[in-house]
Amino acid sequence: MGTGRLYAAVAAGGFRRYATYRVATAAGVFTNTVFGFILAYTYLALWHEKPHLGGYDQAQALTYVWVGQAMFAVMVLGSVGFEEELIERIRTGDIAVDLYRPVDLQLWWLAADMGRALFQLLGRGVVPMVCGALFFDLALPGGPLPWLACLVAVALGALVSFAIRYIVALWAFWLLDGAGAMQITWLTGVFFSGMLLPLNVFPGALGDLARLLPWSALLQAPADVLLGEADPWATYAFQLTWAVVLLTVGRLIQSAATRKVVVQGG
Amino acid sequence: MAGVGPEDPFDAYGVGDRVRDGLRAYRMIAAMWIRSTMAYRASFAMTTFGNFAATSFDFVAILLMFSQVDELGGFSLPEIALLYGTSAVAFGLADLMIGSMDRLGRRVRDGTLDTLLVRPVPVLAQVAADKFALRRLGRVTQGLFVLGYALTTLDIAWTPVKALMIPLMVCGGGLIFAAVFVGGAAFQFVAQDASEVQNAFTYGGATLLQYPPALFAKDLLRGVTFVLPLAFVNWVPGLYVLGRPYPLDLPSWTAFAPPLVGVACCALAGLVWRAGLRSYRSTGS
Numbered sequence: 034m035g036t037g038r039l040y041a042a043v044a045a046g047g048f049r050r051y052a053t054y055r056v057a058t059a060a061g062v063f064t065n066t067v068f069g070f071i072l073a074y075t076y077l078a079l080w081h082e083k084p085h086l087g088g089y090d091q092a093q094a095l096t097y098v099w100v101g102q103a104m105f106a107v108m109v110l111g112s113v114g115f116e117e118e119l120i121e122r123i124r125t126g127d128i129a130v131d132l133y134r135p136v137d138l139q140l141w142w143l144a145a146d147m148g149r150a151l152f153q154l155l156g157r158g159v160v161p162m163v164c165g166a167l168f169f170d171l172a173l174p175g176g177p178l179p180w181l182a183c184l185v186a187v188a189l190g191a192l193v194s195f196a197i198r199y200i201v202a203l204w205a206f207w208l209l210d211g212a213g214a215m216q217i218t219w220l221t222g223v224f225f226s227g228m229l230l231p232l233n234v235f236p237g238a239l240g241d242l243a244r245l246l247p248w249s250a251l252l253q254a255p256a257d258v259l260l261g262e263a264d265p266w267a268t269y270a271f272q273l274t275w276a277v278v279l280l281t282v283g284r285l286i287q288s289a290a291t292r293k294v295v296v297q298g299g
Numbered sequence: 300m301a302g303v304g305p306e307d308p309f310d311a312y313g314v315g316d317r318v319r320d321g322l323r324a325y326r327m328i329a330a331m332w333i334r335s336t337m338a339y340r341a342s343f344a345m346t347t348f349g350n351f352a353a354t355s356f357d358f359v360a361i362l363l364m365f366s367q368v369d370e371l372g373g374f375s376l377p378e379i380a381l382l383y384g385t386s387a388v389a390f391g392l393a394d395l396m397i398g399s400m401d402r403l404g405r406r407v408r409d410g411t412l413d414t415l416l417v418r419p420v421p422v423l424a425q426v427a428a429d430k431f432a433l434r435r436l437g438r439v440t441q442g443l444f445v446l447g448y449a450l451t452t453l454d455i456a457w458t459p460v461k462a463l464m465i466p467l468m469v470c471g472g473g474l475i476f477a478a479v480f481v482g483g484a485a486f487q488f489v490a491q492d493a494s495e496v497q498n499a500f501t502y503g504g505a506t507l508l509q510y511p512p513a514l515f516a517k518d519l520l521r522g523v524t525f526v527l528p529l530a531f532v533n534w535v536p537g538l539y540v541l542g543r544p545y546p547l548d549l550p551s552w553t554a555f556a557p558p559l560v561g562v563a564c565c566a567l568a569g570l571v572w573r574a575g576l577r578s579y580r581s582t583g584s
Contacts, residue, residue, distance in 0.1 A: 060495035067499040070519070071507050075364075075371070078514045082368040216349045220356065229360035236366045 039136065040144040047148025051156070058156045061106060065161040070104040073169055087233035092172035093260050097231050099165030100256040103158035107150050107187065108194045110228050110250040113215060115146050116202035120211035123202070129294060139280070139287055143195055150191040172260060179258070182265040186255040189272035193250040196279030197222070203283065206290040227253040247275040303488065321424040336433050343434060350437025354391075357506065358383060358445055372514040374378035377452040378541055379511065384446025385465070385533040389472025390501070391439035393480055396473075397427040398435055400480045401494045401501075404487035411438035413581050423572055426484065443457035453541075461540050464554070470556025478564035479527070484574030485568070503528045512538070512546050520547055531560040 051058070073095050080091045089097065105111060119142060122128045131138060133262035165171060174180060201218045205211040224227060230245045232253045243249060250272040257263035318540055336343050361383065365376045374382075385521045415425045446465075452493040455461070483497030490496065504523070512520055524530040524547055532555075538545050539554035 054492060056490055057492040057495065060490070060493035064495040064499040064503065067503045068506070071503060071510075071515075074514045074516070074519075078372040078510075079364055079368060086367055169434060213345060213349070216346075216353070220349075220353055224356060224359075229356060230363050234367060235363060275535050 040140060043141055043144035044148035044151075047145035048152045049148075050145075051149050051152040061157050062160045065102040065105055065157060066164050068098055069161050069165055070072065070168075072101070073165065074100045076213055087231055088262065089231065089233070089260070090172070092170050093262070094231070095165070095169045096171040096173060096260060097227075097256050099162050099169075099171065100259060101228055101252055102161040102165070103154070104187070104252045104255065106157040106188070108222075108226065109198065110222055110226055110251065111219065113219070114143055114149065116198040116211070116215060119199075119202040120205040120215070123205040124211075132291060132294065138291075139199060139284060142199060143192075146195045146198075147191060150194075154187065174259065179261060183255050183259040186258040186265065186268055186272065189269060190255055190275060192249045192276040193247050193272055193279060196276055196283055197247060199281060199283040200279060200286060203228070203286045203290055206293055219268060222248055222251070225249065226251045227256070231256075247279060250275050265275040317421060321421040322438060324420040325424040325428045328425060329431040332428070332431035333433050346434040347437045351441050352437075354387070354438040354441045357509065358387075358441070361509070372511045372544045374511040374513075377449050377454075379509070380445050380449035381453060381541065382511065382533055382537050384444075384511040385444055385450050385468045385537055386505050387442025387447055388439055388469045388474050389442075389532050390505035391435065391442050392469065392473040393476035394438060394501075395432075395435040395476055397480050399429045399431065400426060400484040401427060401487075401497050402426075403484040404491050404494045407488060407491050407579070410581060412579070422576060423481070423569075427481075455541065464536050464540050467555070467557055468533050468536045471536075471559075471561040474558070474561025475529065475532050475564050476501065476504070478561070478568035479529075481565070481568035482571050485571045488575035488579050500527065504532075508533050517546070524549070528560050528564065531557045 076094045076098055077091065080086055080089070080094045084091065086094070107122050121126075122131065131141075132142075166173060197218065201214050202211065204214045208214060225232075225243050227249065228244070232240055232249055234240075235243050244253070254263065254268050254272055258265050258268050329421070358380075361371075361379060364371060365430070371379060403412070406415070406426070412422075415422050418425065450465070458480075479500050482493075483500060486496065487493060504527075507515070507523065508529060512530065520530070524535075530545075534552045535545055535549060536557055539551065
């Protein structure tokens with residue numbers, strides 16, 4: 034089997050694995066929709082108070098809410114994904130078995146996570162978005178081109194999301210317990226991705242900083258591409274830079290960690 | 300509870316006894332989990348702080364909003380802080396007491412619920428106290444901070460009645476949220492892996508109540524007032540304290556209803572729980 038086909042199979046496995054939990058997916062869609070409604074009403078009040086806040090008009094702000102709900106599961110904002118499992122494998126030592134496999138550890142988990150992200154986009158992204166569009170006046174693009182441009186930004190965002198969580202998981206080689214690291218990642222992720230509030234509403238230097246950090250690639254970037262508020266190519270360059278940097282860091286930590294592994298017999 | 304005799308003279312083991320047994324079992328299981336938590340004090344301190352920080356974020360979001368505007372839906376920051384604080388503390392208390400209820404779906408799926416059924420202790424008490432997490436005090440503390448900020452900055456003429464309203468909201472609200480937790484868990488006897496639906500009502504409800512009701516559509520308000528009475532956690536009594544009318548026409552005495560609504564909700568949730576438990580079929584695995 035060619036390497037390309039191997040990773041495609043792993044990705045398909047990641048997709049199918051999440052597709053199995055239909056009730057859980059439906060429940061997730063319900064929750065995202067409920068939160069979408071609550072946020073949409075608060076944003077309506079906020080933009081009513083100050084129209085064109087952060088450069089968005091009201092329809093754009095509402096669109097941002099529903100893009101956020103659609104990205105919630107895709108980018109793993111506010112829950113945990115593969116990293117919990119990887120940390121567990123590191124803690125128990127099962128990771129030694131993984132390292133003996135003739136596949137690349139990082140690419141293996143990346144493929145599986147991309148399969149998951151694709152499922153979450155279809156399973157938990159589409160329905161809340163449609164629901165939002167039915168109940169609120171959204172600023173959705175008419176032609177297919179901005180949607181395609183947004184999809185590319187979503188894919189790159191998913192790559193950055195994976196790269197961050199892979200680094201976090203590898204810390205378990207040293208910490209053995211990943212709970213603290215996961216919690217910190219989760220907190221910074223929710224805050225700096227723009228899940229609480231669009232980053233362009235953040236005041237002053239905090240806003241500038243937030244837009245430079247990798248988390249803005251997860252939600253703010255795809256949303257701005259969809260809204261026509263950001264140049265797609267510049268956005269891709271930003272996302273790709275962070276993806277390359279973080280994946281490289283992950284790889285370096287991986288090789289350091291692999292050297293550290295002591296396989297106990299028995 | 301001890302002074303109340305059995306309701307049916309022929310049934311020596313009445314509702315009162317069951318409740319007393321349940322509470323006793325709950326206390327013992329919770330104490331066990333607290334002891335196990337305290338074996339790792341540093342870890343406890345860190346996770347409690349994490350809980351505190353995590354729950355602070357939605358208030359940080361509100362602060363960020365107020366860095367751009369002076370009021371939201373006609374409400375000032377201290378007024379919203381009052382709604383936020385009461386909602387957060389009420390929810391935090393319910394979450395602390397029985398927040399583990401959302402694990403029920405997992406127990407139904409993997410069959411470990413069966414081990415709880417064979418013990419001579421009420422199942423509800425066992426599930427409620429399961430993995431009792433003292434770190435959830437972080438959420439309560441965070442809510443108390445915001446509530447404290449609200450109470451010190453609010454510009455209202457305090458009367459004894461209004462002051463009494465604050466603990467009333469927190470306790471009554473806690474009961475209402477507790478009922479939602481129990482009802483949601485009962486739903487998982489049927490749905491099994493739908494714990495996220497429960498999140499929509501628990502976390503979603505708490506988030507909703509952090510904002511003034513005037514922000515939301517009338518139908519949504521009717522839903523959370525008359526169907527799932529979350530509005531009684533803090534909206535109805537809170538607006539009374541703030542001297543503002545509730546967007547729906549409610550008589551003013553309803554501001555004092557939270558404890559009653561809370562008890563009624565808990566009784567209803569208890570019935571739903573029993574129905575759910577009766578419908579339970581083990582996976583057999």
